[in-house]
Amino acid sequence: MSTPVLSVKDLAITFTHDRRDVEAIRGISFEVNAGEVVALVGESGSGKSVTARALMGLGARGQRISGGSIELTGPDGSLDLTTRSPRELQRQVNGKRIAMVFQDALTCLDPTMAVGRQIAEGLRAHYRMSRAQARARAVELLTEVGIDDPERRYRQYPHQLSGGMCQRVNIAIALACEPDVLICDEPTTALDVTIQLRILDLLARLQAERGLAVVFITHDLGVVARIADRVNVMYAGRIVEQGSVEAVFYDPRHPYTWGLLSAMPSLGSDEGPLHTIPGSPASLIDRPAGDAFAPRNEFALELDHEQEPPYFEVSPGHRVASWLCHPQAPTVEMPKALRAKIDSMTKVGER
Ligand SMILES: Nc1ncnc2c1ncn2[C@@H]1O[C@H](COP(=O)(O)OP(=O)(O)OP(=O)(O)O)[C@@H](O)[C@H]1O
Numbered sequence: 001m002s003t004p005v006l007s008v009k010d011l012a013i014t015f016t017h018d019r020r021d022v023e024a025i026r027g028i029s030f031e032v033n034a035g036e037v038v039a040l041v042g043e044s045g046s047g048k049s050v051t052a053r054a055l056m057g058l059g060a061r062g063q064r065i066s067g068g069s070i071e072l073t074g075p076d077g078s079l080d081l082t083t084r085s086p087r088e089l090q091r092q093v094n095g096k097r098i099a100m101v102f103q104d105a106l107t108c109l110d111p112t113m114a115v116g117r118q119i120a121e122g123l124r125a126h127y128r129m130s131r132a133q134a135r136a137r138a139v140e141l142l143t144e145v146g147i148d149d150p151e152r153r154y155r156q157y158p159h160q161l162s163g164g165m166c167q168r169v170n171i172a173i174a175l176a177c178e179p180d181v182l183i184c185d186e187p188t189t190a191l192d193v194t195i196q197l198r199i200l201d202l203l204a205r206l207q208a209e210r211g212l213a214v215v216f217i218t219h220d221l222g223v224v225a226r227i228a229d230r231v232n233v234m235y236a237g238r239i240v241e242q243g244s245v246e247a248v249f250y251d252p253r254h255p256y257t258w259g260l261l262s263a264m265p266s267l268g269s270d271e272g273p274l275h276t277i278p279g280s281p282a283s284l285i286d287r288p289a290g291d292a293f294a295p296r297n298e299f300a301l302e303l304d305h306e307q308e309p310p311y312f313e314v315s316p317g318h319r320v321a322s323w324l325c326h327p328q329a330p331t332v333e334m335p336k337a338l339r340a341k342i343d344s345m346t347k348v349g350e351r
Contacts, residue, residue: 006071010029055181079093095177101184105169115161119176144175187203203216240321249345
């Protein structure tokens with residue numbers, strides 16, 4: 001069995017505002033192997049971005065890691081990122097071992113500097129490269145991320161490029177120092193649909209060619225089906241269902257996952273969403289007792305309103321935090337419309 005490149009264990013993140021603590025991430029654990037794409041998916045506010053940024057040692061004011069570990073394993077051994085200062089992370093880890101691509105492609109680039117130079121500067125900062133060597137490597141990277149006429153594009157400024165092209169440049173910057181782990185936070189959300197698909201295909205190609213470990217953040221299960229190997233469904237700062245894409249798409253067990261899948265337009269069809277999850281996401285400040293999703297869950301058992309469910313392993317590697325998965329729970333089937341939708345879906349393995 002391969003050793004994970006990235007191992008997040010019982011990670012908890014707390015915000016303190018006006019002397020009040022709010023736990024936004026509540027003990028999440030997941031692993032990513034080399035050559036694997038692991039998705040974090042969930043509605044807005046479920047904690048995807050806070051988690052992604054924590055992996056880079058980034059956080060807002062008043063935010064701290066209040067528990068758990070983030071281990072990065074490489075040929076030289078393991079490193080727990082939660083024990084390193086932001087300065088150490090900046091010097092030794094960020095960019096080199098772990099890099100990130102954000103949603104807003106244009107604002108991530110420096111508007112005053114030609115895009116090729118932005119790639120070259122990163123290379124020069126990390127490696128002892130001459131100006132000419134860094135330039136030549138930056139042109140290669142532009143080619144690698146699918147930018148035609150890279151010599152001309154090298155000299156252009158961000159505003160002269162399309163959104164999709166800016167995102168390709170961001171990907172080139174992220175990959176310039178050959179990181180082991182790439183974090184993608186909604187990298188295609190701001191782009192139109194055809195460009196989204198091209199960027200996803202590019203990421204999939206680069207990931208396979210380089211054997212990268214990728215953490216992919218999205219609210220879109222269609223994107224998960226296209227790119228991910230494993231998926232973590234997040235709700236109110238907790239992973240509520242975790243497993244291979246096949247397990248979570250074809251045998252979903254948590255009613256929240258049922259809701260997300262029901263709300264997803266069928267792959268390859270232009271029908272509108274079938275369903276929306278009733279209610280609004282749980283408040284972190286006055287989180288209800290028990291399972292945070294229970295107030296929105298038409299299938300909730302009494303116990304769901306009283307006690308937070310532990311994880312139940314329903315098949316190897318497929319873990320679900322719902323009392324419905326307790327061996328003594330009554331059998332509750334997913335909604336019929338969802339069953340029919342799943343039965344009609346193209347096998348994820350054939351995507
Ligand atoms: N600076 C902050 N201060 C206090 N709470 C915050 C702060 N940033 C995020 N949070 C809280 O942390 C929770 C998780 O936010 P996060 O941005 O990770 O969600 P998300 O799943 O990425 O949503 P989105 O898809 O909208 O980006 C939210 O409930 C949010 O209110």
